[in-house]
Amino acid sequence: MSASPNQHLAVGEPLHGVDAVVLVGGKGTRLRPLTLSAPKPMLPTAGVPFLTHLLSRIRAAGITHVVLGTSYKAEVFAEHFGDGSALGLELEYVVEEEPLDTGGAIRNVADRLRADDVMIFNGDILSGVDLPAVLGTHREANADVTLHLVKVPDPRRFGCVPTDAEGRVTAFLEKTDNPPTDQINAGCYVFRRPVVESIPVGRPVSVERETFPGLLESGARLQGHVDASYWLDLGTPAAFVQGSADLVRGIAPSAALPGPAGQAIVLDGARVRDDVELTGGTTVGTNCMIGNGSRIDGSVLFDGAVIGSEAVVERCVIGASAKIGDGTVLRDVVIGDGAVIGAGCELVDGARVWPGVELPDGAVRFSSDC
Incomplete structure (x- = not known):
């Protein structure tokens, strides 16, 4: 040619x-x-x-x-x-x-x-x-x-x-x-x-x-x-979370961020208690709610997600309108749209919860679908 x-x-x-x-x-x-x-x-x-x-x-x-x-x-x-x-x-x-x-x-x-x-x-x-x-x-x-x-x-x-x-x-x-x-x-x-x-x-x-x-x-x-x-x-999922966090922190370039680069972007309509810790390039979607004392690090919360009090969410994706109970610990997991995670649960190491699933209080999941 x-x-x-x-x-x-x-x-x-x-x-x-x-x-x-x-x-x-x-x-x-x-x-x-x-x-x-x-x-x-x-x-x-x-x-x-x-x-x-x-x-x-x-x-x-x-x-x-x-x-x-x-x-x-x-x-x-x-x-x-x-x-x-x-x-x-x-x-x-x-x-x-x-x-x-x-x-x-x-x-x-x-x-x-x-x-x-x-x-x-x-x-x-x-x-x-x-x-x-x-x-x-x-x-x-x-x-x-x-x-x-x-x-x-x-x-x-x-x-x-x-x-x-x-x-x-x-x-x-x-x-x-x-x-x-x-x-x-x-x-x-x-x-x-x-x-x-x-x-x-x-x-x-x-x-x-x-x-x-x-x-x-x-x-x-x-x-x-x-x-x-x-x-x-x-x-x-791990790469998706990393990419979103890198965009929020300004490590990856974009002219489309809906706010200044930094530790977190909180979209309009979200309600976040004053003592909540948002770090690592977290995104909090529209109409999300995060309760007292919770810590969200390097995670993506889709619109309408609800996080209870004293919860820990690290490097996770929380689907639209999903609900996370008080005291729950989530690390490196994906929570589907509308799922409900009871209080005191622990999900880690790549666990995935499918849309609409409800987990009872105190449930523990490692690297498995539910």
Whole structure:
């Protein structure tokens, strides 16, 4: 494939002539029960749906035309964001009727694209990458595809992407036990539009296992943009809690926080007693109630959650309208919407309570569903 003319883009310069595609069709099964009622990108994260943070960064970079590739609970996105004008964007929605995998989902939105370059985002990645810098790398290298790559301590769980001295991608190794490099696929790409249009239509296509290896085999230029910016995959409850806390504390960048960065964000309508301790990047949703002497650390309380007196909640997600009894201790757990946890309970180490479940006073749960 021939690349477009070399166009250098300085770091920090707005992105003109670029479309954005955000892939938000996944079911978020690893985050259940949180995703039973909402798609993963719409979960409240530091006070707003996670997707709001990503869209705000896209807009801040100067991109205004964004296509959302939706599937699971597709209507939720349009109901919340509408035409995107509130964010200064022009949003379009393309629904994936059957699962098409990442490459197929990208191809599925091709008829909505207008620009020569397309910046594509996985909708569950929290990142601080400089978007103009990624596009600058893409254009300077005359690349067909540019991949944002980050270095991680243990790359075995991710797509491993070695590059040569010029930053050109030499292989794409999906979840290998013996990775030759610590560089991984960070879930943000720039595609030339003809590359998008070359992806097969109407069937599942893995961009990692089919599209990228096929492009390498054909001699296309795949370029890596490696940086040390903040990066987190929000696919698990622990990562979701960490990402929200990092946003609240200002560790992860966002222009969409509903309040100043700090130890906690408390949304309008929440009632928090004066002696309550809120730390670690906690978010307290609208109409929440927290009783006397409770300590909430690094946790996310969805709208309407009620925490009793003298409770301890650490690194947890408390679902909408859930009720936590007096003196209960929760550490590293997920409480589903509307669940009721009795007084004096102890739940720790990854326990998950499903929506509507009621636990009696004094119940103890370790790393189990209930």
